[in-house]
Amino acid sequence: MKNKEIAQKLNKIARHLEMDDVDFKPFAYRRASSSILNLEEDIEKIYEEKGRKGIEEISGVGKNIADKIEEFLLTGEMEHLKTLEEKHPVELDELLKVEGLGPKSIKKLYEKLKIKSLEDLEEKAKKGEIASLDGFGEKTEKNILEAIEFLKRDEGKWSLGEVMEVANRIFEKLKSLEEVKRINFAGSLRRSKELVGDVDILISAGKTERVMETFTSFENVFKVLSKGDTRSSVKVDAGFGIDLRVVKKKSFGSALQYFTGSKEHNIKLRKLAIGKGMKLNEYGLFKNGKKIAGKEEEEIYSHLGLSFIPPELREDRGEIEKAIKGEDFSDLCRPEDLKGDLHVHTDWTGGANTLEEMIAEAEKKGYDYLGIADHTEFLRIENGLSKEELRKQRKEIEKMNSKLRKKGSKMRVLQGCEANILKDGSLDMDDETLEKLDYVIAGIHSSFKMNEKDMTDRLIKAIENPVVDIISHPTGRLIKKRESLDLNMGRVFRAAGDRGIAMEINSSPARLDLSDKHIKACVEKGIKMVINSDSHHKSQMDNLSFGVGQARRGWARRSDIINTNNLEDLLSFFKEE
C-alpha cells in the first residue's frame, strides 16, 4: 500500500512551496495529502481498476496533483519534489521539529546562514548569529536554543502516536500465526507510558522458527539487531526498536509480569516475595523450591497476597502498598466506559469531515452522545465560528437530532464550542452566545510565553468564568515539541475544584494533556475530568484509548470521568457547577 508514502510526499511538496511563499497551492497539496492518508482503499488498486480517472475522483485531488501521483505510481519518483529538495537542501523534517520554526524561517536561515540541519542551527544560535538576522532577534534565538534542548531531552523516546500503528500491525501479523498460542504487549507500552524507549512483545508458541522469521522479515523492519530461538530484536523504518521474546506456556504469566515492568515495581515486588519466604522471577513464583504460580499473571499477585494491579499503575507510586491492603483497582476507567466524546471538530472550522460524517462515526461507535466543539472567532487560522455561524450550526445540529430521533437512535448531538482564552483571561465570544450552547470548552491557543503568575491568573480567570464547563488541554504541552505553559498547577487545580468544572484529558497522542501525574493530582483533589479526542478527522475518534491509558496511569476511576455518565447526568453536571 503506497497511500502513506504518497501522502507524505505531497505534504513535503506543500512545505517546500511554503518555503517559497507560494499562495494557495500548499493548502491544496496538504488537503490532497490528508485525504489520501485517510483513504480506506489502496491507491494502487484504485489506479489499477479505474486508471487516471479513479485518482482524480479522490477528494481534494485535482489534475495537477493527479499528475504527480500517477507519475509516482508509474515510476516510483516525483520529479517535482526532487527539484524542490534540490533547491532547498535542508533537513526539513528535523528542522520543523523545532518549536517556532516554520518553512519560511527555515528558508531564510538556509539562505542567510547556510543552516541545513539541527546541528548547524544549534551552532549558529550559540554563536549569536541568528539574533542578528532581520526578523529573528535575541528572544527568538533564545527560544530556538530552548526548543533544541527540549528535543534532545526526549531523544530516543517515541510517543504512542508514533509507535502504535506499526506495533499493532506487527502484533496482529504474529497473532495470526498458527504457532502463536498467546501474545501480549509488555514493557512501557503495556503500561501506556506517554513515551516509550522500545516496544516489547511477549509470545508463547509451539515452534518458534516461523515466528521469528515472520517477525524479522516484517515489511517495516529496517534492521535486524539480533535473531534467536527465544529472543529477537529489530529496528523499524520509523526508527524505534521492537523486542520479541518467546516463553513457555507454563510461565507466560510470570514472564508477562516481569517484562511489563516497571523495573521499580518489579524490584519492590521481588522484595515482598522474599519477605514472605518466596522467590519471584520471570519463570514463576516459587515457595520452598516449588513453583506455586506462573501460568497467569493474576496468580502472581494473588499468591503474594495482593489485589490485582493493572499494568498502568506499575510504577512504584504507592500501588503495591495499596494492593497489600486489598485496594480494588477494577473500577479504573476503561475505554468501554466512555459514553461519548465532547470535543470533536467539523469542517465548519479546522476539521476534515462534515457534521454528518462525524455523527455517523460516533453512531458506529455506539455512543450515547457526541459533542461538537468547533473553534470560535479568534482562531482565524482554524476559521473560527462567528456568533451567526454558531447559531446556524445549532439549527443544523437540531435537524440532525430530529433525524436521529426519527430513526430510533439513542444518540444525541450536543453543541459546545472550544472558545479561546485570550491574553487577559477573557473569552473570544460573548456570554450571551455561549450560554445558549449545551456546554462550553475554553482553551489557550495563543500567547504561550507568559510568566507563571500572569499565565496562571489568565487560566484561573477562565476557570472562574460561569459560562465555562471544561478547560481543554490545560497545560498546553505538545509531546516532544513544546514545553507546558508556565503554570502554577496547584493554584489552577484549587480554582477548578472550587468551581467544580472539568479538566480535559486530551487524547490526541501529540498532547496527552492532562498528563498522568496531573490526572493523579485531580483524582486526589476530587476534581472531575473528561476524556476527549479533539478529533480533526473522524479516524481520530479512536484516539480516546490513549486518553484512557493516561487516565488509568493517573489512577482515575470511572466516577472521576464525566463522560462515563449517561446523557441526563452529564447535562445535569453542566447545569450544576
Ligand code: DGT
Ligand atoms: P522503555 O522501553 O525504556 O520505555 O521501558 P520498559 O519498561 O519497556 O523497559 P525495557 O524495554 O528495557 O524492558 C521491559 C521490561 O523488562 C521492564 O519494564 C522490566 C523488565 N526488565 C528488563 N530488564 C530488567 C532488569 O534488569 N531488571 C528488572 N527487574 N527488570 C527488567
Ligand code: CA
Ligand atoms: Ca520497552
Ligand code: CA
Ligand atoms: Ca525492550
